Structures are given as C-alpha cells and as structure tokens.
Amino acid sequence: MIHNEHEELEQMREQLQLLKEKLAREHIVNDKVMRRAVRDKISGVQHRSVAMSIVGTFAIPFVIVTLLMTGFSTCYVVLTGAFLIISVITELYTMMMLRSRDLRSGNLLSAGIQAARVKRLQQRWLIIGLLFVAVWLSWGAYELHALFPNAEEFHAMLISGAVGGVIGGTIGGVVYRRNQRELGEIIDQIEDLIEGEEE
Numbered sequence: 001m002i003h004n005e006h007e008e009l010e011q012m013r014e015q016l017q018l019l020k021e022k023l024a025r026e027h028i029v030n031d032k033v034m035r036r037a038v039r040d041k042i043s044g045v046q047h048r049s050v051a052m053s054i055v056g057t058f059a060i061p062f063v064i065v066t067l068l069m070t071g072f073s074t075c076y077v078v079l080t081g082a083f084l085i086i087s088v089i090t091e092l093y094t095m096m097m098l099r100s101r102d103l104r105s106g107n108l109l110s111a112g113i114q115a116a117r118v119k120r121l122q123q124r125w126l127i128i129g130l131l132f133v134a135v136w137l138s139w140g141a142y143e144l145h146a147l148f149p150n151a152e153e154f155h156a157m158l159i160s161g162a163v164g165g166v167i168g169g170t171i172g173g174v175v176y177r178r179n180q181r182e183l184g185e186i187i188d189q190i191e192d193l194i195e196g197e198e199e
Helices: 002-070 074-098 101-105 109-145 151-198
Strands: none
Touching: 002 074, 002 101, 002 109, 002 151, 109 151
C-alpha cells in the first residue's frame, strides 16, 4: 500500500513537472508573439511619422510660394513656414524617440516609457496645433478679405482654402487617432508582458 502511494506521488510529481515545462514553453511563445506585435506597432507609427515628415517637407515650399503669389503678408508667410518646419521637426523627433535599441535588446519597460512619452507629446502637439490653426485661419481670412474685396472672389478663395483644410485635417486626424490607438496598445501589451513576468 505504501509502495502504491509512493508510485502515485511520483507520478503526480512527474505530471506537475511536465505541466511546468509546458507552461514555461507557452510563456516563451507568448512572450515572443507579444514582442513581435509591439515591434510591428512601433514600426507602423514610425512609418506614418516618416510619411508625414516627407509630405510636410514637400508642402513647405509649395505653401510658401502659393501664399506669396496670392499676396499674403510676409509676416503671415514666415509664420506659416516656421510652423510647418516645427511640425516636421516634431514628427521626426517623434520617430527618433521610437527608434529605440531597447526593443532589440529586450528592454520593454524602457520601450513602454518611450511609447508613453511619444503618445503624450503627440497629444500636446495636437493642442498646440489646434490653437495655432485657429489663430492662423482667422488671420488668413482677414488677409484674404483685404486681398479680395469682391465678395464672390473672397468666398471662392475661402471655400477653396476650407476644402484644402478639411482634406488635410481629415488625413492628419486619421493618422493621429491611429497612432494614439497603437501607442496605447503598445503600452498595454508591455504592461501585460511585464506583469506576466513578475508572476
């Protein structure tokens, strides 16, 4: 009887050991899958930052020349150009913040902190951008009215500017929301991974 109990106890130990090994293998697989998902999301945010930087860089001379040819004041044109340049620099800085060696070296905590910083920077930049655009549009409408005193011409220019603004705002809004969503998912996944490692 004691021998049977000893055998059952030994079998239970072996089964427990097998279960532990299986759980450890699953944890390693889950860990790799989550790290790959985090890397892919960061790569997506980086690619969008590069695309926005390229578009912004090409837009700067086009916008400046268009405003000058239309007859806007030098001060308005310089301010517009400066804002666009700062926007491109901010986008490039965002990208550089995410080009972290921490992901390749496995330091997900540091990568999560960087993702949170980028998310917060983009939120702050959105507020700054919206405030600037509100002032910029009002100033632009004032200058347009002086340049085109004829009501029909003024309204035509205003409508064409509004159409361009809506298109640009929509594209920027879609990119912003997608980046914010993916950065939030990155932070959540890293937190889950770290909590799993602590258990």
